[in-house]
Amino acid sequence: MRSNALGKTLAGLVAIAGLAAGTVATAGVTYAAPASSSPTAAAAQPAIAAATQNFGLTTAEAKNVQRFLAEYWGYNDTIDGQLGTNSWKAMQRFLSGIWGYTGAIDGDPGTNTVKALQRMLAAQWGYTGAVDGDPGSGTKAAFKRFADS
Structure with a gap:
């Protein structure tokens, strides 16, 4: 039991250290946000849509x-x-x-x-x-x- 609690504590500390360093790579899969909910991806979509606007012209x-x-x-x-x-x-x-x-x-x-x-x-x-x-x-x-x- 005790070794399991120690392992969870170490994993939590590694995740916190990774987040503090600006990366979630060490946090594991459960801490990463899905790509579709990324603020960067959502912000990029309007810029792409606005890049060309022909208003129906060929x-x-x-x-x-x-x-x-x-x-x-x-x-x-x-x-x-x-x-x-x-x-x-x-x-x-x-x-x-x-x-x-x-x-x-x-x-x-x-x-x-x-x-x-x-x-x-x-x-x-x-x-x-x-x-x-x-x-x-x-x-x-x-x-x-x-x-x-």
Whole structure:
């Protein structure tokens, strides 16, 4: 009995020492969190999802948008048909110059970016929905018309 209690105590001390040193490798399997509940993995998912946001455009249509942004709004990245951070930074410059975007030029097509996009699409590309920052089907259809022009 006594040797079993001593073994458990030593195992506990080794686990505590491993945690204090910044690793769970010595703690054993029962102390490790499953990979799917890792805060790092959960935090990485939104960044990956936000990396490219074409709002329903095909690659060819997104290339048209990138060409427009390159010609007039300082986009100097690859014309690849993937509206990523640099494409959206150029789009935000365009929207701030004319369509009332007042947020940071950060390349994140969030609510304020979409609202400014919707104002632009409503003025010239047949968008009739609410200026609500939600890139729904009406926003996507008007964005396609813009991209195809």
